[in-house]
Amino acid sequence: EIVMTQSPATLSVSPGERATLSCRASQNINSNLAWYRQTPGQAPRLLIYGASTRATGIPARFSGSGSGTEFTLTISSLQSEDFAVYCCQQYHHWPPAFGQGTRLEIK
Amino acid sequence: VQLVESGGGVVQPGRSLRLSCVVSGFTLRSSAMHWVRQTPGKGLEWLAVMPYDGSKTYYADSVKGRFTISRDESKNTLYLQMNSLRAEDTGVYYCAKDRANYLFDYWGQGTLVTVSS
Numbered sequence: 723e724i725v726m727t728q729s730p731a732t733l734s735v736s737p738g739e740r741a742t743l744s745c746r747a748s749q750n751i752n753s754n755l756a757w758y759r760q761t762p763g764q765a766p767r768l769l770i771y772g773a774s775t776r777a778t779g780i781p782a783r784f785s786g787s788g789s790g791t792e793f794t795l796t797i798s799s800l801q802s803e804d805f806a807v808y809c810c811q812q813y814h815h816w817p818p819a820f821g822q823g824t825r826l827e828i829k
Numbered sequence: 830v831q832l833v834e835s836g837g838g839v840v841q842p843g844r845s846l847r848l849s850c851v852v853s854g855f856t857l858r859s860s861a862m863h864w865v866r867q868t869p870g871k872g873l874e875w876l877a878v879m880p881y882d883g884s885k886t887y888y889a890d891s892v893k894g895r896f897t898i899s900r901d902e903s904k905n906t907l908y909l910q911m912n913s914l915r916a917e918d919t920g921v922y923y924c925a926k927d928r929a930n931y932l933f934d935y936w937g938q939g940t941l942v943t944v945s946s
Contacts, residue, residue, distance in 0.1 A: 820875075
């Protein structure tokens with residue numbers, strides 16, 4: 723099974739600044755990588771799929787990059803609603819696997 | 830599109846529980862559906878899939894033989910029957926709609942299951 727590793731576990735950034743989150747796969751997953759945002763009490767929301775394609779309704783400040791085993795989610799100018807937990811997920815190999823998440827907190 | 834889970838609660842080890850997920854804005858025949866859980870120990874973990882045509886279901890090794898995914902199309906409802914529950918099954922259980930090939934485009938808000946004596 724593929725193991726997804728996210729770093730850092732916690733990231734402290736000021737509103738309006740840029741945040742960069744990383745996700746690494748234990749094997750090649752091509753571009754079959756998604757990013758989700760989780761806030762307490764709310765449903766996880768799909769942000770990015772195919773490593774770099776924004777899902778419907780996701781603002782342009784969210785961008786994804788990478789392929790193979792190394793991936794990055796960048797949020798260009800943090801808004802208040804962006805302070806949440808972000809998880810990556812691979813869907814190239816069965817079973818699908820998630821990273822442990824990065825908590826993005828207000829600095 | 831909306832997914833609403835229910836059926837969670839506190840249950841003793843070894844007992845059973847059935848979760849429900851009522852969907853709206855689409856039909857269960859149009860999309861594969863999944864159950865995913867979030868536990869303190871493992872984070873998000875995929876559990877089971879119901880294909881759009883209701884054919885062969887698949888399970889994670891951690892729940893295979895104990896959990897069963899099913900659906901009632903007339904009620905727009907997906908189920909997860911959980912038997913022989915263990916303490917490590919404690920967590921928030923989500924149903925999720927499949928966009929394609931185990932990519933999840935819509936999720937419910939989750940229902941909390943606590944397995945404790």
